Amino acid sequence: xxxxxxxxxxxxxxxxxxxxxxxxxxxxxxxxxxxxxxxxxxxxxxxxxxxxxxxxxxxxxxxxxxxxxxxxxxxxxxxxxxxxxxxxxxxxxxxxxxxxxxxxxxxxxxxxxxxxxxxxxxxxxxxxxxxxxxxxxxxxxxxxxxxxxxxxxxxxxxxxxxxxxxxxxxxxxxxxxxxxxxxxxxxxxxxxxxxxxxxxxxxxxxxxxxxxxxxxxxxxxxxxxxxxxxx
Ligand SMILES: NC(=O)c1ccc[n+]([C@@H]2O[C@H](COP(=O)([O-])OP(=O)(O)OC[C@H]3O[C@@H](n4cnc5c(N)ncnc54)[C@H](OP(=O)(O)O)[C@@H]3O)[C@@H](O)[C@H]2O)c1
Numbered sequence: 001x002x003x004x005x006x007x008x009x010x011x012x013x014x015x016x017x018x019x020x021x022x023x024x025x026x027x028x029x030x031x032x033x034x035x036x037x038x039x040x041x042x043x044x045x046x047x048x049x050x051x052x053x054x055x056x057x058x059x060x061x062x063x064x065x066x067x068x069x070x071x072x073x074x075x076x077x078x079x080x081x082x083x084x085x086x087x088x089x090x091x092x093x094x095x096x097x098x099x100x101x102x103x104x105x106x107x108x109x110x111x112x113x114x115x116x117x118x119x120x121x122x123x124x125x126x127x128x129x130x131x132x133x134x135x136x137x138x139x140x141x142x143x144x145x146x147x148x149x150x151x152x153x154x155x156x157x158x159x160x161x162x163x164x165x166x167x168x169x170x171x172x173x174x175x176x177x178x179x180x181x182x183x184x185x186x187x188x189x190x191x192x193x194x195x196x197x198x199x200x201x202x203x204x205x206x207x208x209x210x211x212x213x214x215x216x217x218x219x220x221x222x223x224x225x226x227x228x229x230x231x
Contacts, residue, residue: 001213002027004128005075007068009033009058009115010085012040014184015134015202019082020047022206023213031071033058035085051075058085058111061118068118078122080130080213083112083156090145101148108152113159116174124170132212133160135176137228153178157224164222173221175212179205180228200229 006023010016011032020032020043030050032043037055044052051074056067072078086108089100112133123129135156142150157176164174181187183199208227211217 001210004028004079004213005031005071005077006080006082006213007031007033007071007078007115007119008082008084009111010083010134012036012043012054013084014186015179015182015205016084017043018202019084019206019209020050022203022210023082024050026210029075031067031074033067033085058114059106061114064111064114065118068115068122072122077126078119079126079128080132081115081119081123082209082213083115083131083133085111085115086134088149091148092145093147096148101151104148104152105155108149109155109159112156116159116163120167123172124167127171128215128218129172130213130217131160131163131172131174132209133157133174133176135160135178135224137178137180137226137231139176139178139224140226160224161222168221173212173217175217175220175222176224177205177208177212178224178226178228180226180231183229198230200227200231204229 006028008020011020012034033053033056035057039052039054058064133156136153138146138150139153139157160174160176179200181199183196183201205227
């Protein structure tokens with residue numbers, strides 16, 4: 001990863017921060033992008049040598065294009081994108097609001113689509129270029145209350161497959177990582193009785209992301225890789 005320029009979206013969130021730390025340790029030059037308008041102090045000091053881009057709404061295509069242009073202006077190139085920005089809602093079909101489906105499609109799928117589309121002109125025909133999208137295990141099968149979320153993450157996987165097919169002769173690989181429940185502070189708060197040791201550690205996911213970004217993964221494109229821990 002030495003000196004590779006990598007955009008990480010959702011970088012101020014639980015998984016994003018761990019992925020950012022992991023990639024920085026491997027020598028990448030990072031652009032850390034998030035909707036949150038303030039950079040947490042710990043993040044500002046850890047990533048002082050990198051580009052921090054708070055307050056970027058990736059649901060907005062023009063704002064996303066401007067963000068990518070800013071990254072390329074700062075670093076002179078772009079090698080990879082890791083789309084982590086997203087979110088979750090639990091509600092059943094019977095009791096839920098149909099608008100939640102729009103919300104989650106925007107939050108999980110449109111954000112990834114916009115970043116992929118804005119980044120493509122810089123990634124095509126660039127040796128070793130990579131896109132890694134974060135889907136979810138629920139992309140394969142929804143559980144109760146997970147319809148909107150699972151559909152949006154299935155969309156992320158379909159986006160990944162389509163883009164991989166469209167770019168496989170252009171030196172770019174496009175893959176998705178499909179996590180199970182991640183061991184985050186929010187999940188521990190929401191599910192205090194669970195056995196956290198069965199969940200997937202963000203550091204383990206970061207290792208999978210780093211692998212997909214590496215030369216070792218050059219023959220993999222269009223894959224959706226389940227990373228479920230022991231669930
Ligand atoms: N946590 C899990 O168990 C789990 C399991 C499977 C998959 N995933 C997926 O893994 C990813 C990271 O999860 P996480 O637990 O780290 O979530 P998180 O802590 O909530 O982090 C997600 C980050 O994405 C940002 N974001 C949301 N919408 C955005 C937008 N329109 N533009 C820019 N940034 C936006 C959020 O900013 P704001 O907070 O300011 O909105 C937040 O900082 C998500 O895609 C999630 O769906 C998570």
